[in-house]
Amino acid sequence: MRRRTAALALGTAATMVLTGCSSMSGSQADGTVTLNMVESLTNPARTDLIKGLIADFQKQNPKIKVNLISPPTEQADQKIQQMLQSGSGVDTLEVRDTTVGPWSNNGWIYDMKKDLTGWKGWEAMTENAVKASQDAKGKTYFVPYGFYGLSVFYRTDLIKEAGFSKPPATWDDLLEQASAIHDPGKRKYGYAFRGGANAQGNATAIIEAYVADEIDAADGFKLKSGKTIFSAPEAQDAMETYLKLFKEASPKSSVSWGYPEMVEGFSNGSTAFLLQDPEVIATVSESKSIKKDQWSTAPLVAGPSGKTVQPLATAGWGVAKGSKHKKEAVKLVEFLSEGKASTDFTKTNSLVPILKSAAEDPFYKTGPWSSYVTMTENPDTYLNVSQPRGVAWWAEWQQKADADIQKMVLGKTTPKELLAGWDTYWTEKRQQGN
DSSP: OHHHHHHHHHHHHHHHHHHHHHTTOEEOTTSOEEEEEEOSSOOHHHHHHHHHHHHHHHHHOTTEEEEEEOOOHHHHHHHHHHHHHHTOSOSEEEEETTTHHHHHHTTOBOOOTTTTTTOTHHHHBOHHHHHHTSOTTSOOSOEEEEEEOOEEEEEHHHHHHTTOSSOOSBHHHHHHHHHHHOBGGGTBEEEOOOOSTTHHHHHHHHHHHHTGGGEETTEEEEETTSSBGGGSHHHHHHHHHHHHHHHHHSOGGGGGOOHHHHHHHHHTTSEEEEEEOTTHHHHHHTOSSSOGGGEEEEOOOBOTTSOEEEOOEEEEEEEBTTOSOHHHHHHHHHHHTSHHHHHHHHHHTTOBOSBGGGGGOHHHHSGGGHHHHHHHHOTTTEEEOOOOTTSTTHHHHHHHHHHHHHHHHTTSSOHHHHHHHHHHHHHHHHHHTO
């Protein structure tokens, strides 16, 4: 009861803060416009960075003032939704691939397509970034500020000791190398398996790799035939390999590992391989358990065809449909999406960059970041495919899929049964149009 009361009090306080801030949006007598900008993935360091970028924007645009609103991450989407529903109080906002669907369907966010026609910023962007900025109908509800993409974190010393000359290039290689290194008796483990929260992310990554030749680039859960990826024979091969990776090369406790446990398993030196986003580079770099020359990253491992699918998650900056200052709001989006502002944001937040220039930047070109540049520069091998993260049932799917993976790992269901259930689930949801 005490927790619930505290949560309610915090929610009320946050609402009061947002309501108070929303009244600041508008125009002054001298023509100065004030924009309300709302972020959703809030943390202190990130907020300070955004404030600095806003200060630079205001120097270049003295007639535009920006009021940054930073609700707690856990409540942010709900608060932003409340503001969007009211039709006022927000101009520029953070839009993610999981929120763009419902928010655009409800008519809450603005299509910037026409406003951005002729914008020079497009020329500086990677192909992935340009594609991600448009939905299936060609509408631009947000410009991505970066990507969260998987790569293989690996121990250079451990694979050498096990007799391997280079990191794994395929899932079969990963299974072989991780199994060879795995020695629970010495508290040395091969692979940091994800069996807990968001387990479905890595599981679908291996399935997509195994069906890479037949996958629908516009919808990563579909084959070109229109059937789900879970119906393909290759999907069963993928899940059987994935199950072996748990049984033969992962600590038993990883059945319940989520993000923190996986990262800790690698950064504390006990696990040889980890599949994770680039933000982990900073965490591992600060580790006192493994030295700089003992680890690196490699491109995401491929399926039998030699190709893989990079399941990029993304987010960016958009404009509220209810904004009375759309011209100025779009101008802020443009500023944040180009040049130094974009580069500073992606580097500080450990994101895969949206600008082509990153390929020649020493920060990305060498060391752990180089694997992401390799993937970006070879789109025929590392296929850029969009997952249907904007569907209304995505959160429901995550919960179901995570539970199913745990059942499989614990021997309560088989890969074949799991995939049949996933195929039925997605087929029925598509038919219902939920």
